[in-house]
Amino acid sequence: MMLWERHSYVIVAIMSIKFAQIREACYKQIMDKLQPIRGMKDLFLADAAAQQHIINTCYNVAAKYNFHHAVTPILEKTAVFSRTLGDSSDVVNKEMYSFEDKSGDNVTLRPEFTASIARAFISEGLQQNVPLKCISNGPLFRYERPQKGRQRQFHQINCEWLGTAGPMVDIEMIQMAWDMLNALGINHVELQLNTLGDAATRQAHKAALVDYFERFKQDLSADSQTRLQHNPLRILDSKDAKDQDIAKEAPLLLDYLTNEAALFWNQLQATLHDLNIPHTHNHQIVRGLDYYTHTVFEFVGKSDDLGSQNTLLAGGRYDELIQQMGGPPTPAIGFAMGIERLALMLNECAIKAPHAVIIPIGDTMTACLKLATKLRAATQHVELIHGGGNLGKKLKKADKLNAEYAYIMGEDELANNHVIKRHLATGAQEEITL
Numbered sequence: 001m002m003l004w005e006r007h008s009y010v011i012v013a014i015m016s017i018k019f020a021q022i023r024e025a026c027y028k029q030i031m032d033k034l035q036p037i038r039g040m041k042d043l044f045l046a047d048a049a050a051q052q053h054i055i056n057t058c059y060n061v062a063a064k065y066n067f068h069h070a071v072t073p074i075l076e077k078t079a080v081f082s083r084t085l086g087d088s089s090d091v092v093n094k095e096m097y098s099f100e101d102k103s104g105d106n107v108t109l110r111p112e113f114t115a116s117i118a119r120a121f122i123s124e125g126l127q128q129n130v131p132l133k134c135i136s137n138g139p140l141f142r143y144e145r146p147q148k149g150r151q152r153q154f155h156q157i158n159c160e161w162l163g164t165a166g167p168m169v170d171i172e173m174i175q176m177a178w179d180m181l182n183a184l185g186i187n188h189v190e191l192q193l194n195t196l197g198d199a200a201t202r203q204a205h206k207a208a209l210v211d212y213f214e215r216f217k218q219d220l221s222a223d224s225q226t227r228l229q230h231n232p233l234r235i236l237d238s239k240d241a242k243d244q245d246i247a248k249e250a251p252l253l254l255d256y257l258t259n260e261a262a263l264f265w266n267q268l269q270a271t272l273h274d275l276n277i278p279h280t281h282n283h284q285i286v287r288g289l290d291y292y293t294h295t296v297f298e299f300v301g302k303s304d305d306l307g308s309q310n311t312l313l314a315g316g317r318y319d320e321l322i323q324q325m326g327g328p329p330t331p332a333i334g335f336a337m338g339i340e341r342l343a344l345m346l347n348e349c350a351i352k353a354p355h356a357v358i359i360p361i362g363d364t365m366t367a368c369l370k371l372a373t374k375l376r377a378a379t380q381h382v383e384l385i386h387g388g389g390n391l392g393k394k395l396k397k398a399d400k401l402n403a404e405y406a407y408i409m410g411e412d413e414l415a416n417n418h419v420i421k422r423h424l425a426t427g428a429q430e431e432i433t434l
Contacts, residue, residue, distance in 0.1 A: 039143075039152025049351045050343040051155065055137050058157050058180045058337075062135040065176050067159060070134035072116035078106040084115040084321065085289070095142040109141035113158035114318070114334055121162055122327035130163025130330070137339070148344070155339040159315075162322070165331035167268040170295040170317060171275070173333050177313055178277055180337070181299060186345045188302040189312060192282040193269070196233075196292050197253060197261035199320075206232055208251040216246045233286045252283055264294050291320035295333070301345060312345070313337040353402035354381040359394045361410035368409055371419065371434065399424055 036042060043051060059069070078098050097109040110116055113136055126132055136158045143152055159176065161169060174191065181189055196202060209232040217225060221240040228235065236247050257265065272279055285296050296316035315335025322330035356375065360368040368384060375382045383401055385394050391408070398406045408420040413431070422429035 037152070039146040041151055041153075045351055047343070050346055051339050054184060054339050054342050054346070055157065057183050058137075059135060061176060061180045061183050062159060064179075065133070065172065067133045067135045067176075070117065070120075070136050070160075071138075072110070072113070072120050072136065074110055074139065075107050076110055076116055076119065078108040080115050080119050081108055081111060083325065084118065084291075085112070095144050097141045097143060111140055111142045113140070113156065113336060114160065114321070117158070117160045117162075117334070118321050118325055118327070118332075121322060121330070122325060126162075127328055127330070132160070132162040135159045149338065149341040151340065156336045157339060158334065158336045160332065160334035162330055162332040165319065167264050167271065167295070169331075170268055170333055171271050173315060173335060174272070174297055175275065175277065177299060177315065177335055177337070181312070184342060184346065186301070186312070186342065188345075189299045190302065191272075191277065191279040191297060191299055192285055193272075193279050193295065193297045194281065194283055194285040195253065195257070195261065195265040195268075195294055196287065196296055196316075197257050197265075198293055199290075200258050201253065201256050201261045202233075202290070202293075205251065205253045205256040208256065209233065209235070212250050213246070219246060231289070236284050236286050247284075254283070261294065268295060287316055291318050291324050293317050293319045297335070299337075301341070312341050352381065353404075354383040355403065356380060356405040356407055357383045357385055357398040357401060357403045358407045358409070359385050359391065359398065361391060361408065364409045364411060364414050367414050367434075368407075371407060371409070395422075395424075 041047075078096070081096060096111050098106060099108075101107050117134065117136070120126065121132065137156065139153050139155050141153055144150075146152060157180075159173070161173060178191070181187075197205070210228065213220065213224075213228050213232060213235060217228065219242060220228065220235070221238065221243050224235045224238050224240065224243050227238075235243060236250060238244060238247065254265075269279070269281075279297075282298075285298055287296055294317045297314070298311050299313040301310045301312045313335055314337075315333065317331070317333040319329075319331045322328065322332060358368045358372050358375075372382045372384045383398075383403065385397055395406060403424060406422045406424055408422060408429075413419055417434050418431050419434055420429050421432050
């Protein structure tokens with residue numbers, strides 16, 4: 001071989017290596033960019049199985065209370081949320097994913113369910129269907145700091161009861177929430193309650209709060225100084241340590257309850273006691289919007305898995321929301337639970353194994369497809385093993401799937417209208433007719 005030919009081969013080899021390195025670097029750069037957006041997670045295998053288990057369990061409980069599945073759009077006009085959550089709320093001002101669509105409309109990825117349900121109640125003329133009892137689930141979006149059990153795209157189960165007033169409805173909602181948590185095996189929780197009274201109660205209490213916090217205005221956090229003008233009740237659940245110290249001596253709403261509001265509150269607590277549902281009174285559970293009335297409640301987890309944000313489920317009565325949105329006066333109550341938070345409280349969810357796998361040997365795939373169709377029609381969960389490999393390799397795949405049985409069909413079995421049924425745990429097998 002001539003010297004120049006050797007050099008040519010060397011140059012080609014070097015260039016091939018260089019091209020491979022460049023291709024690998026480009027591929028890595030592309031894949032680095034194709035990562036999930038911060039705070040938005042993929043769900044596969046055990047994570048997805050846990051979420052589906054929670055949804056199925058809660059829906060089964062809700063069906064016993066005659067709640068029905070409801071679906072609202074993920075994307076709504078921004079006014080749906082800005083009007084219901086309040087222009088001064090952190091969700092509206094800092095956390096909503098809002099943008100203009102191609103028509104120039106201001107739209108928002110839903111940050112919560114209740115506003116959408118209330119909008120649908122009005123726009124779809126659902127007043128004719130009261131009492132309306134619905135359960136929903138799906139993704140919600142808030143631009144906040146990702147934390148344990150809470151992402152920027154997170155998932156909730158939401159229950160709403162529209163059209164019926166009175167403390168007994170609140171009792172049923174709390175009882176249903178309690179049943180859902182128990183059905184999931186989540187027992188280490190505490191029910192915490194508060195009352196926001198009626199409109200007259202809140203008006204008197206709000207005036208007292210403003211008078212009290214004005215004396216400490218310069219010492220309050222910036223957020224609480226803003227809330228003092230708009231939602232002074234929200235100062236009571238501030239996470240700022242100095243705000244919390246100041247709030248310890250703030251006027252209590254219980255001292256301003258009207259006779260009607262006190263009767264509602266006392267009846268609620270007495271009935272919970274009669275039903276053996278333990279609860280504590282937490283006067284710091286508040287909702288800063290005027291349409292909330294009477295009962296507010298939370299189920300708080302006692303597990304260290306949740307970190308400092310340990311509320312699993314929160315709800316309340318909002319008798320004045322529908323009317324404020326332009327609909328007829330409609331009493332209503334609802335609650336929502338975070339699926340990611342519930343998943344942290346569960347034991348590991350196993351992915352459901354198939355009842356059986358079907359293993360074709362030789363040219364028997366069509367016959368195996370027919371067998372799979374027959375078994376699936378009989379409600380069995382079946383995995384059909386595709387691809388090459390000998391029987392031993394395919395049995396290893398079957399073992400990995402944790403199936404109970406393997407149906408093995410070779411060309412001899414097919415010719416005799418038989419299949420081998422193998423019990424994977426024991427290895428015992430028998431030949432049965434198709």
